[in-house]
Amino acid sequence: MIGSPFLSRVSLRDDRVQAGVHPFTLPVLANGLTLEFTTPVTFFVGENGSGKSSLLEALAWATGFGLHGGNRDHQYVNGEEGHALGRALALTWRQRSTDGFFLRAETFHQFSSYLEESESTFARYGGRSLHTQSHGEAFLSLFEHRFEDGLYLLDEPEAALSPQRQLAFMQIMYGLAQQRVAQFIVATHSPLLLCLPGARVLEFDNGAISQVACRDTEHFRLTRDFLNDPERYFRYLFAPDDAD
Template identity: 55%
Template sequence: MPFLTNAITTNIGNTTEYPFNIPVLANGLDMEFNSNVTFFVGENGSGKSTILEAIAIKCGFNPAGGNQNHTYDFYETESNLANFLRLSWRPKRITNGFFMRAESFFNFATYVDSNDLSDAYGGKSLHAQSHGEAFLSLFLNRFNRGIYLLDEPEAALSPQRQLAFMSIINSLENAGNAQFIIATHSPILLTYPGAVIFDFDKSPVRQIKYTETNHYQLTKSLLDDPELYFRNLFD
């Protein structure tokens, strides 16, 4: 069973200002998590990363990436959504876990190197590995028991490495050790069996099937007939 069961906004801020000018937040948020693996999908700017970040802040994780023990300087861009957010847990609040955001992973890797923590990440500097290898080193060496909030983890992963990442998710969540909430654009990751998918492109946020996602429909349509798309794109 998932550790985090609900995320709701207790009040609504000014709907003309960020983040409440995002359509899915304008009328409040009420999300129920009933799977160990949940995906957030939607177009750029739909609010999925903003909400994931707010959950991470409420968990006490570094908003630039990391867990409760990772403290380092970063350029503050987070919204104030966490101030309006309430989380519900079963049976009690989890403090173990990690918030990973692809866009600021370089800063986290620098923190690991500067504090001589590479042994905890496979014994090799994260900067001395490819971007995708560094991601997998994090997943393999530091993910065990807790809640894992991941913002576009596929950004540096090849299709083959995305499958390897899915294997890591499976081994952890089947053992009852981990809950994953993942914002993604990857049609590969979205195939994960038993996952719940929340669509942020319409308000309120709604649960949809994999085959109903724009990611699946557009990818399938393009691969079925790329020339049709090229004629329209390149005219």
């Protein structure tokens, strides 16, 4: 994978840290934060509660996206100002990008409803209302028709996608990264997406962030081992309780 990312570095400004206030209480932020983005596609992976989605949301706020999803023009929810962690982030750019999109899987329905009320045409979303499509179809329509150049911050984009459509999404990401027109920072639990060639995987684990190979993530290992021998897991998961 070729190309240089637009956003090259994010760090935590000590003077804006609010001690004892969430999300600054997350273990991953206990010793400050400095991340370098060296590839067009970066994955955040880790257990629930590890801080990857909180950081992605803060990045979205700091770069001007609405916290419930969309681009910089989609400020459709009141009370989005003053994001504590977003205000505390210092961003370094190789080339400032004003285009892009922030996707939150959990608020995508709300974003789709906003489009129903505000858009006269759905040309940028496949020509059809997102509400008339299945969840997975709507996601893929967004990826295929809305993603061009810019910075894309995606929180669990695989949530509505079948394995086959996850592969189609990988193809979209790879193609845009090859053209040097887009940067993706993606929080995911998908072992399929983590295997995207040339992507960098940052694992959030035990309060630390470290670069790992996709095959060394717990998500990949667990999925591989389960599919290779599901009965071994069934014996543990569904074992009868020990008799008294």
